[in-house]
Amino acid sequence: MSCATIARHIGQAASRFASANEGNIAVIFGIVILPVLAFVGAAIDYSRANMARSSMQAAMDSTALMLSRDLTQGLITPSQINTKAQAYFSAMFTDKEAQSVSINTTYTPGTSSTGATIQIDGSGSITTHIMRVVGFPTMGFNTTATTTWGxxxxxxxxxLDNTGSMANFNKIGALQTAAKNLVSQLSNLAQTNGDVYLSVVPFEIDVNVGTSNVNASWLRWDSWDPKNYPNASAPWQTYCSGGYWMTMAQCQGHGYTWNHAVGSPSHSQWNGCVSDRDQNYDTDATVPSSTSTDFMADQDQSCPAAELLPLTYDWNNINATINAMSPGGATNQTLGLQWGWMSLLQQSPLNAPAEASNTVYQHIIILFTxxxxxxxRWYGDFSNQSAQVDTRMKNLCDSVKAAGVTIYTVQIDTDGAGQSAVLPYCASGPSRFFMLTQPSQIASAFQQIGTQIAQLRVSK
Structure with missing residues (x-):
């Protein structure tokens, strides 16, 4: 009911009271008219104040979210929060009836067990239309918005894919830039050391775990030969009876014969590469403890130049590992994914840092190829798509996701090979699979992933 309608009804009632002949009616009217007017006026003015308050709440919620986004992405510093809050709020709060509007913004950094918080307290008032008759010329209102993250x-x-085709169109360079931008974005989510840990797993047909692990108990050497190439003038030829490019582990795994007497070479000649471990341990996270569960030392000539980096919050070291990546070799996403998973676990071979029992952890893998x-080690010609390798990878993805790990997959197809049969399957939902066709799109995809990881919520 509008203010005009209410006023008309009050006027009509007052006229009837005024024309009444009964003396007591006039007396009663005089007694009740002020409370009646006050009640009706309060309802009307309260409705106006509540509308202004709702408008303020919406503007403050949006302001809190944008401040949190800017802060986590490094666009503003804590000292700039109040100024930025006022600018955002003023642009969004446009209620013309509100007066004496003010907001106060409080930022509380996160701790080891609590998230960072931005709280905005706002207040204002309206000039009353009817309540002023009974001595209340204004009506105040206030509200609070809080956003919590981390x-x-x-x-x-x-x-990250380090295969030979990454040299085409400088995809490796675009990947390095995008990955380092993501590292910066994610590092800004950390309030204290250890809030965010990152590992880096460069892969091709093998993964380079580093020669410093040469004496690790989880390595096996029964299919390792440092001398792969019998002809110096044709280094693509190997001792494998089944074809070129194969190491001893790959040759024997494919069922071919290795035509070289290995002897007892020094492990100091190892280049740091490992191949898949025995099936079905290639698709799970079993702790290495025997020959079948250990990882196969390999000698791939295209062993990634960048060594695997276990979980760390040394951002300089992370960026240095990304900078060291260079393209070479064929594609075995399964092995890269397994080592990515292993890097998140508090067990051999990588022994991730311990996790506090009273803290919630998000475990995430971002696979780019x-x-x-x-x-x-068993399937494929290292040139054409292998359905058997895809099957191994699907089995691994089932295990990873069942363990509660979120998987993002990013594919770039610049040569018309088409969408992978397995990457959308491995992603933890359609929104976590990205299909790209240009190197320039890598940065945007990684930025979107970083934003999803840093998702904020309005808590009040």
């Missing part, structure tokens, strides 16, 4: 800690593995699976 309450959970992040453990994130970057599993520019192609299709072409080979592993």
């Amino acid at each position: 309450a959970s800690k992040l453990r994130i593995a970057l599993v 520019d192609g299709l699976n072409t080979g592993d």
Whole structure:
């Protein structure tokens, strides 16, 4: 009912009271008219104040979210929060009836067990239309908006394609730029050391775990030969009876014969590469403890130049590992993904830092690749897509997701090979699979992933 309608009804009632002949009616009217007017006026003015308050709440909620986004992405510093809050709020709060409007913004950094918080307290008033008759010329209102983020800690593995085709169109350079931007974005989510950990797993047909692990108990050497190439003038030829490019582990895994007497070479000649471990341990996280569960020392000539980096919050070291990446070799996404998963676990071989029992952790793998699976220790010709390798990878993805790990997959197809049969399957939902066709799109995809990871929520 509008103010005009209410006023008309009050006027009509007053006229009837005034024309009444009964003396007591006039007396009663005089007694009740002020409370009646006050009640009706309060309802009307309260409705106006509540509308202004709702408008303020919406503007403050949006302001709190944008401040949190800007802060986590490094666009503003804590000292700039109040100024930025006022600018955002003033642009969004346009209620013309509100007066004496003010907001106060409080930022509380996160701790090891609580998230960072931005709280905005706002107040204002309206000039009353009817309540002023009974001595209340204004009606005040106030509200609060709070945004909280970072309450959970992040453990994130970057599993990055370092295969030979990454040289085309400088995809490796675009990947390095995008990955380092993501590192910056994610590091801004950390309020204290250890809030965010990252690992980096460069991969091709093998993964380079570093020669410093030469004496690790989880390595096996029964299919390792440092001398792969019998002809110096044709280094693509190997001792494998089944074809070129194969190491001893790959040759024997494919069922071919290795035509070289290995002897007892020094392990100091090892280049740091490992191949898949025995099936079905290639698709789970069993702790290495025997020959079948250990990882196969390999001697791939295209062993990634960048060594695997376990979980750390040393951002300089992370960026240095990304900078060290260079393209070479064929594609075995399964092995890269398994090592990414292993890097998140508090067990051999990588022994991730311990996790506090009273803290929530998010475990995330971001897998980037520019192609299709072409080979592993048993399957594929290292050139064309291998359905058998895809099957191994699907089994692994089932295990990873069942363990509560969130998987993002990013594919870039610049040569028309088509969408992977396995990457959308491995992603934890359609919104976590990205299909790209240009190197310039890598940065945007990684930025979107970082934003999803840093998702904020309005808590009040």
